[in-house]
Structure formats: C-alpha cells, structure tokens
Amino acid sequence: MHLSNLVAGLALASSVIAAPSKPKDECKDDSLYKAMQQRGRSFIGTAVTLRNESRETEIINQEFNSMTPENAMKWESTEPSRGNFTFEDADRHVAFARKNKLQIHCHTLVWHSQLPLWVSNGNFTNATLIQVMEDHIKALATRWKGACTRWDVVNEALNENGTYRESVWLNTIGEAYIPIAFRLAKKYDNKAKLFYNDYNLEFNAEKTAGAARIVKLIQSYGVKIDGVGYQGHVTSEDTPTAPAPAPEQKVLEAALRATADLGVDVAYTEIDVRLNTPVTAASEAAQVATWQRMAASCLAVKKCIGMTVWGISDKYSWIPGVFAGEGSALLWDEKYEKKPSYAGFLKGITGKKN
Numbered sequence: 001m002h003l004s005n006l007v008a009g010l011a012l013a014s015s016v017i018a019a020p021s022k023p024k025d026e027c028k029d030d031s032l033y034k035a036m037q038q039r040g041r042s043f044i045g046t047a048v049t050l051r052n053e054s055r056e057t058e059i060i061n062q063e064f065n066s067m068t069p070e071n072a073m074k075w076e077s078t079e080p081s082r083g084n085f086t087f088e089d090a091d092r093h094v095a096f097a098r099k100n101k102l103q104i105h106c107h108t109l110v111w112h113s114q115l116p117l118w119v120s121n122g123n124f125t126n127a128t129l130i131q132v133m134e135d136h137i138k139a140l141a142t143r144w145k146g147a148c149t150r151w152d153v154v155n156e157a158l159n160e161n162g163t164y165r166e167s168v169w170l171n172t173i174g175e176a177y178i179p180i181a182f183r184l185a186k187k188y189d190n191k192a193k194l195f196y197n198d199y200n201l202e203f204n205a206e207k208t209a210g211a212a213r214i215v216k217l218i219q220s221y222g223v224k225i226d227g228v229g230y231q232g233h234v235t236s237e238d239t240p241t242a243p244a245p246a247p248e249q250k251v252l253e254a255a256l257r258a259t260a261d262l263g264v265d266v267a268y269t270e271i272d273v274r275l276n277t278p279v280t281a282a283s284e285a286a287q288v289a290t291w292q293r294m295a296a297s298c299l300a301v302k303k304c305i306g307m308t309v310w311g312i313s314d315k316y317s318w319i320p321g322v323f324a325g326e327g328s329a330l331l332w333d334e335k336y337e338k339k340p341s342y343a344g345f346l347k348g349i350t351g352k353k354n
C-alpha cells in the first residue's frame with residue numbers, strides 16, 4: 001500500500017549481526033515500549049525510512065524497541081533485475097536498527113506490489129517462478145539471518161471478500177505459492193518468526209476468515225507459520241476511502257482471535273488512524289479513543305505480541321499523498337509534538353484509567 005520513497009545516501013558499512021534487544025526496564029512505563037514490556041508483551045515498533053532527521057531518531061530511541069523498514073527490503077528495492085541484488089539501502093536500515101538496539105520486522109518477501117516488471121511480466125512457468133521466488137528468499141533471508149526478528153513472508157494475498165488476490169504468484173503457482181514461500185523462508189532463516197501480513201483484517205470478517213484459511217493452508221502443508229500481522233491502517237470516522245471506521249474493541253479482539261486461536265501469534269504491524277482533515281475537537285476525541293481501543297484490543301488478546309505504528313511524524317505519513325483530504329494519522333504532529341493520540345495509545349497499553 002505504500003509508495004516507494006527510497007532515500008539516496010552514502011553507503012555505510014553494513015552489519016548483519018543480530019541486533020541486541022533493549023534490556024527490559026522493570027520499573028518504568030514512561031515510554032510506549034517500556035509500558036508494553038511491563039504488560040509482558042514484546043515490542044512497540046515504527047516504520048522507518050532513514051532520512052537524517054535527528055528528532056525522529058531521538059523519538060525512536062525513547063519510545064520504540066522495534067522497527068520495520070518501510071520500503072528498503074521490498075522486491076523492487078532489493079532485486080530490481082534478475083539476480084541483481086541491491087542491498088545498500090536495506091543494509092543501512094539494518095545497521096540503524098542494530099545501533100539503536102531495535103528488533104527488526106523485516107518486510108516483505110512475496111508481494112504483488114512494488115514488484116518489478118521482470119517478475120510480474122516475465123511469462124515464467126510454474127517451476128521457474130518458484131525458482132525466482134527461492135532465489136529471492138534465499139538472498140534476503142540469508143543476508144539478514146539473525147537480524148530479522150520477524151519476516152513478513154507473504155503480504156496482502158487476499159481480496160476484500162476473502163478470496164485470493166489475482167497476482168503473478170497466484171496465477172502461475174496457485175495457492176501453493178503461500179506455503180511454498182513459508183517453507184523457503186524457514187529453509188534460509190530458521191530463527192525469524194514468519195508472518196502473513198494484510199490490511200482490513202481488523203474489521204472485514206470475510207477477509208479475516210481468509211487469513212485464518214491461509215494459516216490453516218500453510219499448516220496443512222506441514223509448514224511453519226508463526227504469526228499474522230494485522231496492518232491496522234484504520235480510520236476513526238467515516239471517510240471517502242474507508243469501508244467503515246475502526247470497530248468497537250470487542251470486534252477488534254474477535255478479529256485478532258480468529259487467527260490467534262489457530263496457535264499463531266498476532267500483531268498490529270502498520271497502525272495509523274486517519275480522519276478527514278482538518279481535525280476538529282470532536283473528530284480528534286474520536287481519534288484518541290480509536291488509538292486507545294486498538295492498543296487495548298491487542299492487550300486483551302494473550303497472543304498479541306506487539307504493535308507497530310506506520311511512522312513517527314505526520315510530516316512524512318503516506319496518507320495525505322494517497323488519500324487526499326485525509327491525514328493526521330500518526331502520534332506526533334509535523335513539528336514532532338506529541339498529539340493527544342499518543343496519550344490515548346499509551347493508556348490503551350497500560351490499561352490505566354489515567
């Protein structure tokens with residue numbers, strides 16, 4: 001769902017050594033990730049595109065213990081032509097995570113979008129496309145083995161009605177491409193937790209059922225899947241681009257349990273809460289409440305291990321560029337001031353009344 005926004009920059013020496021996690025701080029919940037750890041969960045993360053904003057780095061260090069490279073690991077960024085692996089930008093993101101002691105939610109191996117034409121229009125046979133997939137997964141999973149805490153192995157394989165999305169993967173290989181991708185990911189990185197990731201799973205029951213079917217499909221092949229990522233790109237009110245605002249907390253919890261009950265972990269992987277701009281006092285109050293119940297729904301489900309928000313400052317959010325007239329979707333404003341949504345999100349994590 002995200003526009004390519006690659007950063008040009010100097011290539012720094014990269015490191016693929018595992019990022020040491022931040023130590024648990026037993027007596028503090030004065031930041032998002034510490035509050036999450038206090039509740040016995042693993043992480044609060046953010047999407048990262050390196051862009052030399054020191055304020056952004058400060059906030060990441062204070063508030064987060066996980067990051068997802070926003071674009072740097074996608075296929076168009078890492079294998080723009082066949083066998084031509086371009087890892088400089090992704091390596092810089094891995095080095096950033098290591099320096100700042102962040103888990104890495106690696107993103108993503110097999111997806112229909114931000115996929116170069118040489119793959120989608122290559123007229124490959126089934127066997128050759130599986131080889132193309134294996135070469136790609138092998139190169140990425142091997143390179144960052146030990147650095148990736150989690151991998152989004154397959155991304156957005158479902159239509160809104162819960163059927164499989166048409167793509168070069170589905171059309172050439174059939175549904176088997178999903179378990180095959182997970183089998184290959186495990187083959188080349190047996191440490192990372194392997195995730196299926198999709199959007200609108202939070203409120204679209206047909207699509208949530210599709211995700212549960214995918215978990216069962218993978219398991220039926222005797223292949224490992226560790227988790228399902230619920231992207232969490234939601235709205236706090238009716239907008240022209242959303243089928244519905246984020247539902248009440250019980251519905252969110254039930255959606256998480258629809259896959260968690262199959263024995264996998266769940267996480268919110270790309271949260272932002274957009275609304276019609278400009279914000280009003282009333283629309284902001286609803287937005288704060290939405291952040292709070294998104295967090296509370298995760299905490300209400302034992303297998304919900306963490307939450308990632310899709311960026312730090314509204315200044316760089318992808319929303320206004322893609323959904324005109326909508327925005328203000330993140331926890332910090334364009335000047336890096338904490339918004340009321342921050343307090344709502346934190347309250348949802350701590351479970352405290354004030």
Ligand SMILES: *[C@@H]1O[C@H](CO)[C@@H](O)[C@H](O)[C@H]1NC(C)=O
Nearest residue numbers: 007008009010050051052053
């Ligand atoms: C970041 O800032 C440093 C120092 O100002 C500069 O040398 C470097 O080129 C910048 N990198 C990017 C990606 O803008």
Ligand SMILES: *[C@@H]1O[C@H](CO)[C@@H](O)[C@H](O)[C@H]1NC(C)=O
Nearest residue numbers: 079080081082083084085086
């Ligand atoms: C690899 O891809 C990069 C980025 O598109 C391009 O600049 C470079 O020329 C390619 N190298 C080869 C050997 O194809």
Ligand SMILES: *[C@@H]1O[C@H](CO)[C@@H](O)[C@H](O)[C@H]1NC(C)=O
Nearest residue numbers: 117118119120121122123124
């Ligand atoms: C794939 O097939 C189409 C239709 O026959 C053709 O136009 C296209 O050039 C082919 N692409 C490649 C990479 O061979």
Ligand SMILES: *[C@@H]1O[C@H](CO)[C@@H](O)[C@H](O)[C@H]1NC(C)=O
Nearest residue numbers: 159160161162163164165166
């Ligand atoms: C499900 O949605 C897809 C994509 O919009 C559509 O092509 C397909 O016909 C739909 N299937 C059913 C059973 O409604």
Ligand SMILES: *[C@@H]1O[C@H](CO)[C@@H](O)[C@H](O)[C@H]1NC(C)=O
Nearest residue numbers: 126127130171172173174176
């Ligand atoms: C492609 O090959 C895989 C692996 O052998 C198999 O599971 C899948 O069913 C095949 N797909 C088609 C469309 O024949």
